Amino acid sequence: MAYSKHIYDTATDKLNSRRMSALSVADYRKEQVYNLFPRLKEIEQSLTSIGVSTAKAVLSGKDAVKELTSLKEKSTALQEEYKALLVKNGYSEDYLEPHFVCDKCSDTGFVELDNKTVTCECYKKLLSDTACEELNKISPLSLSTFDTFKLSYYSETPDKNGNIPYNRMSKIYSFCLDYAMEFSKKSKGIIMKGSTGLGKTHLSLAIANEVIKKGFSVVYVSAPDILSKLEREHFSYEYSREQEIMQSLFDCDLLILDDLGTEFSTQFTSTAIYNLFNTRINAGKPIIINTNLTGAELENAYSQRFVSRVMASCLMLDFIGSDIRSLL
Ligand SMILES: Nc1ncnc2c1ncn2[C@@H]1O[C@H](COP(=O)(O)OP(=O)(O)O)[C@@H](O)[C@H]1O
Ligand SMILES: [Mg+2]
Ligand SMILES: [Zn+2]
Numbered sequence: 001m002a003y004s005k006h007i008y009d010t011a012t013d014k015l016n017s018r019r020m021s022a023l024s025v026a027d028y029r030k031e032q033v034y035n036l037f038p039r040l041k042e043i044e045q046s047l048t049s050i051g052v053s054t055a056k057a058v059l060s061g062k063d064a065v066k067e068l069t070s071l072k073e074k075s076t077a078l079q080e081e082y083k084a085l086l087v088k089n090g091y092s093e094d095y096l097e098p099h100f101v102c103d104k105c106s107d108t109g110f111v112e113l114d115n116k117t118v119t120c121e122c123y124k125k126l127l128s129d130t131a132c133e134e135l136n137k138i139s140p141l142s143l144s145t146f147d148t149f150k151l152s153y154y155s156e157t158p159d160k161n162g163n164i165p166y167n168r169m170s171k172i173y174s175f176c177l178d179y180a181m182e183f184s185k186k187s188k189g190i191i192m193k194g195s196t197g198l199g200k201t202h203l204s205l206a207i208a209n210e211v212i213k214k215g216f217s218v219v220y221v222s223a224p225d226i227l228s229k230l231e232r233e234h235f236s237y238e239y240s241r242e243q244e245i246m247q248s249l250f251d252c253d254l255l256i257l258d259d260l261g262t263e264f265s266t267q268f269t270s271t272a273i274y275n276l277f278n279t280r281i282n283a284g285k286p287i288i289i290n291t292n293l294t295g296a297e298l299e300n301a302y303s304q305r306f307v308s309r310v311m312a313s314c315l316m317l318d319f320i321g322s323d324i325r326s327l328l
Pocket of ligand 2: 200202
């Protein structure tokens, strides 16, 4: 997957600072602990000089097996003494070693596999998270959480269809809370349907916040914003930027597409939407879609076949009530 230079630079900076901070914590600890227990420093120096002797013995080319064995024994004994001294004084054995975020690559971003240097999973994740963050910058995750969502805004009087908004919304609220708590990469998608001001954006952001806390990558975008941005990049021939945005929309664990149906519809936007949904549905990756359109309006705006395919991959939540904003 190709990311822009900006994404690479940002992710690489993060990786370097992880590594540097692990190394400097270890250096700092050594300084403190060596002051208290100078024997540790002596051991470290002896180990270094054994290392040098070992290298010399190997390079000398003569049969150095005996010498090497003796050096190895000395070094093992010193290492044991070093660890024992730490433990005796209340530290863990590895207290003075750098503690990298990723054990596999020691935060270098690369590992050896079958004699080849390959990108470590942690670096791939960092790149994809950075790309998500860049997208979320366009539409920052607000402070909409489950805690700030109030059910008291919904009426307990039946609406014209005989449904009680308070009851319906209580169910929707618990559904969304469970969904967020049990989220996995294979969760179903959700369609939140209903007129403006009923809390669709609020609840989908609440889900986003919880799912992010669990360590998943989430992209929240509004359909009109992202589609016009993609279209702009496309027609200014910024294909790599367009591809990068598309890739983040495909790759993230959870995509939230807000206000679907309010975009200015063109051939380009329709194709982008079909493409996006097909790719995610085929990969079994969840999308949360919010829309003010009714089922019939959706079929009118896209195709009936497309709408039924999307619906089959999603759970439908019908929001009812009256515009919360008139109560705020
Ligand atoms: N149940 C609720 N409790 C608290 N605030 C709410 C609730 N529902 C909506 N809001 C607030 O009202 C405003 C409009 O809601 P929003 O989620 O944007 O509605 P929608 O996306 O359905 O149009 C937002 O500021 C949102 O935080
Ligand atoms: Mg909304
Ligand atoms: Zn790694």
